[in-house]
Amino acid sequence: MGVREILLYPDETLSRNDNAELDTADPTVDQVLQDLADTLDASPGVALAAPQIGHAVRAIIVDVTKDRKPERREGHGRVLMLNPIITQTSDAYPVREGCLSVPEYTGNVTRYRQAVVKGYVPGSGIRALHCEGFEALAFQHEVDHLNGALFLDQAKSARRNLFRRAQ
Amino acid sequence: MTNPRYVLNVLGQDRPGIVAAVSRAMTDAGCNIEDSSMTMLRGAFMMIMIITVPMGSENSLRTAMVGITATQGLQVHIDPYPEADEGLRRTVEGVSYSLTLHGADHPGIVAAVTEMLASDSINVVDLSTHVVEGSTPMYIMTMELVVPESVEKAGLRGRLDKLSEEIHCAISLTEIETATL
Numbered sequence: 001m002g003v004r005e006i007l008l009y010p011d012e013t014l015s016r017n018d019n020a021e022l023d024t025a026d027p028t029v030d031q032v033l034q035d036l037a038d039t040l041d042a043s044p045g046v047a048l049a050a051p052q053i054g055h056a057v058r059a060i061i062v063d064v065t066k067d068r069k070p071e072r073r074e075g076h077g078r079v080l081m082l083n084p085i086i087t088q089t090s091d092a093y094p095v096r097e098g099c100l101s102v103p104e105y106t107g108n109v110t111r112y113r114q115a116v117v118k119g120y121v122p123g124s125g126i127r128a129l130h131c132e133g134f135e136a137l138a139f140q141h142e143v144d145h146l147n148g149a150l151f152l153d154q155a156k157s158a159r160r161n162l163f164r165r166a167q
Numbered sequence: 168m169t170n171p172r173y174v175l176n177v178l179g180q181d182r183p184g185i186v187a188a189v190s191r192a193m194t195d196a197g198c199n200i201e202d203s204s205m206t207m208l209r210g211a212f213m214m215i216m217i218i219t220v221p222m223g224s225e226n227s228l229r230t231a232m233v234g235i236t237a238t239q240g241l242q243v244h245i246d247p248y249p250e251a252d253e254g255l256r257r258t259v260e261g262v263s264y265s266l267t268l269h270g271a272d273h274p275g276i277v278a279a280v281t282e283m284l285a286s287d288s289i290n291v292v293d294l295s296t297h298v299v300e301g302s303t304p305m306y307i308m309t310m311e312l313v314v315p316e317s318v319e320k321a322g323l324r325g326r327l328d329k330l331s332e333e334i335h336c337a338i339s340l341t342e343i344e345t346a347t348l
Binding site for chain 1: 346347
């Protein structure tokens with residue numbers, strides 16, 4: 001099992017914008033992917049990025065089938081992706097996001113209802129996934145992590161854009 | 168023992184440098200600014216700050232604020248912060264909604280809407296109102312609400328629609344989508 005600790009803000013690993021591209025032939029990649037899958041299974045969230053578990057590399061996992069709301073579970077199921085990039089977006093909307101690495105707060109951010117995410121999917125090669133709704137939101141959030149960005153970076157007003165969760 | 172908290176209210180005519188002057192005076196008095204909110208209402212400067220004051224330094228804070236009042240021409244008011252009594256603390260739980268309202272300005276709009284919300288135990292967590300001057304002054308209100316899970320949403324919308332007709336204002340209610348990732 002590779003359940004790792006989820007790093008919490010302000011851990012500096014979360015703010016790094018130099019996370020390394022992964023060589024898909026690198027044998028250490030399997031361990032990163034296993035850690036992502038095991039840690040996600042042990043967490044209440046639906047997605048994780050490698051920097052959140054201490055790997056400064058560009059890999060993510062998204063699995064919206066884990067969400068407690070049935071209407072959010074549609075999409076591509078469990079996706080592990082290396083070197084993902086968002087290649088297209090459309091239909092921006094406001095949403096209040098929380099993050100496993102910033103557990104005490106939620107914040108207002110702007111996301112896109114549709115997004116195309118391109119990257120290497122183990123077993124399938126380079127894929128471009130057309131995502132919508134909650135799954136599109138999850139991919140945007142995780143790709144932000146690879147670039148060292150948190151929802152806190154989008155807060156224009158602490159009072160109107162950041163909210164402490166009910167204790 | 169933790170340092171006591173105070174609430175500082177500052178108001179006056181706006182001009183550059185007020186926040187700098189107030190925050191410098193507080194820093195020099197050994198105080199720490201925690202949560203704060205500053206805005207302009209009808210061109211006037213309004214600021215509320217929650218500050219912690221080192222034990223025994225309350226007088227130096229008050230002396231600093233007297234100085235600010237004199238030199239900056241501001242009204243400053245200091246009160247003890249009402250620390251939550253854990254035994255009485257009410258957790259705000261439920262679904263977040265944004266409510267927007269607009270219509271011709273007349274007295275009683277805020278009271279009518281908030282009384283209706285209070286009757287459903289809905290908590291208003293943010294509120295701002297604005298009068299847009301013109302031949303017919305227009306009133307705009309935005310609120311963020313926390314609606315208890317027990318409140319039936321169709322019924323709430325129905326009551327707001329009815330109120331909308333009674334007070335001649337358009338009211339819209341939108342759930343704030345929240346996602347933890």
